[in-house]
Amino acid sequence: MYLYLYDSFLNNKKYTALLAKTETRLTDLGIGGKIFRLSPLRNVAELINDEIRSGVKTIVIVGNDKTLNQIINLAVKFEITIGLIPVGEDNKIAKALGIASPEEACNILSSRKIERLDLGKANDVYFISEIAVSSGAVTIECENKFKVNTKAKDLVKICNLSPLSAPAEQSAGGFNPQDGVLEIMIHPLKADFWQFLKKGDKADKSVIPFKKAAIKSKIPLTVATDGQKILKTPVAVEVLPKKLRFIVGKNRIF
Amino acid sequence: MFKKEDGDNVETIIGPSVQVEGNFVANGDIIVEGTVSGSIKTEKNLRVGKDAKIFADITANNAFVAGEIQGNIKIKENLELTNTAKIFGDVKTKILNVSPGASLNGKCSAGDEHKAKFEKADERGQKASRDKNYLAPEEI
Numbered sequence: 001m002y003l004y005l006y007d008s009f010l011n012n013k014k015y016t017a018l019l020a021k022t023e024t025r026l027t028d029l030g031i032g033g034k035i036f037r038l039s040p041l042r043n044v045a046e047l048i049n050d051e052i053r054s055g056v057k058t059i060v061i062v063g064n065d066k067t068l069n070q071i072i073n074l075a076v077k078f079e080i081t082i083g084l085i086p087v088g089e090d091n092k093i094a095k096a097l098g099i100a101s102p103e104e105a106c107n108i109l110s111s112r113k114i115e116r117l118d119l120g121k122a123n124d125v126y127f128i129s130e131i132a133v134s135s136g137a138v139t140i141e142c143e144n145k146f147k148v149n150t151k152a153k154d155l156v157k158i159c160n161l162s163p164l165s166a167p168a169e170q171s172a173g174g175f176n177p178q179d180g181v182l183e184i185m186i187h188p189l190k191a192d193f194w195q196f197l198k199k200g201d202k203a204d205k206s207v208i209p210f211k212k213a214a215i216k217s218k219i220p221l222t223v224a225t226d227g228q229k230i231l232k233t234p235v236a237v238e239v240l241p242k243k244l245r246f247i248v249g250k251n252r253i254f
Numbered sequence: 255m256f257k258k259e260d261g262d263n264v265e266t267i268i269g270p271s272v273q274v275e276g277n278f279v280a281n282g283d284i285i286v287e288g289t290v291s292g293s294i295k296t297e298k299n300l301r302v303g304k305d306a307k308i309f310a311d312i313t314a315n316n317a318f319v320a321g322e323i324q325g326n327i328k329i330k331e332n333l334e335l336t337n338t339a340k341i342f343g344d345v346k347t348k349i350l351n352v353s354p355g356a357s358l359n360g361k362c363s364a365g366d367e368h369k370a371k372f373e374k375a376d377e378r379g380q381k382a383s384r385d386k387n388y389l390a391p392e393e394i
Contacts, residue, residue, distance in 0.1 A: 145276050145278070146278045147275045153271075154271055186272055208267075209266060
């Protein structure tokens, strides 16, 4: 049984035709189900709880990366399958998962290719793609074995799927959300014009795999999970291997 | 030996802006372009860049060194030192490849051959006659 959760921004009239077309396609494919529209007044956690108790096995998120992040944080405690229909802008995670458009998403849901994906956890917040630390020197203590010290001008990210900031094509094969580890990615920001022109030097960046780490800094820095929720350092990060059952497309980047 | 172009298969890259302290253990290939202190251990390959500085004991399967290492190096197979390599520590490897200009300060042990035992000439003669007098079971 499918539960479709529509983000509140889809109430905008410009999405009406697209949603109607998508719903028709889903019915044709025989995978229609209950539809709920999210709103600030509705307790989503309670809704998901009730629906899973009444037999829902698959939740399909209709919206963007923000919707995905929100629902995953609520649904992670249940043993259910997650599907995604990307609508609107800011759908980089969907692209990385091989789901390019709403039409394609319907066919992907129908073919139901399920992969178990690793999930990252930063303090109590779950993330599927990455967390980014705002600029500032940080120390990352990995598994109590070694420390990684970065400079203030370095761009520091913890990646699971692929960097949101980089095009999916560029990062193809870079980060695998099924390898049971997260990667620290440190990219020195180009200081001047000539350095900016010098490109393609892979060794400029650092990529260090780990399972459990603590991000610390002398002054509190902001940490954004999947570009959405904001935390402050210190942040404890860990990987939850194969935690998420996700319906993915064949054009996924891993 | 892996080359720089193989960067896509490398699991760990320590870039020039990064400093790593502690016991660093990796399952895959490692590229070091920054600073590492403590120890480095990998079952696969290690590449030390020209500007890298390592203050650590190293254990790896193969290593390609162009930077500075202050510590003991233990390589299972092939160790290659380029003309910019500076080693301050003992080296133990199976195959050692040193480019002219490389600096190596420490004890060096390359190859897995065992020393031949020294035998005096008369001992050698006795042994030869013993072999001559020996009869195979089928000859008896």
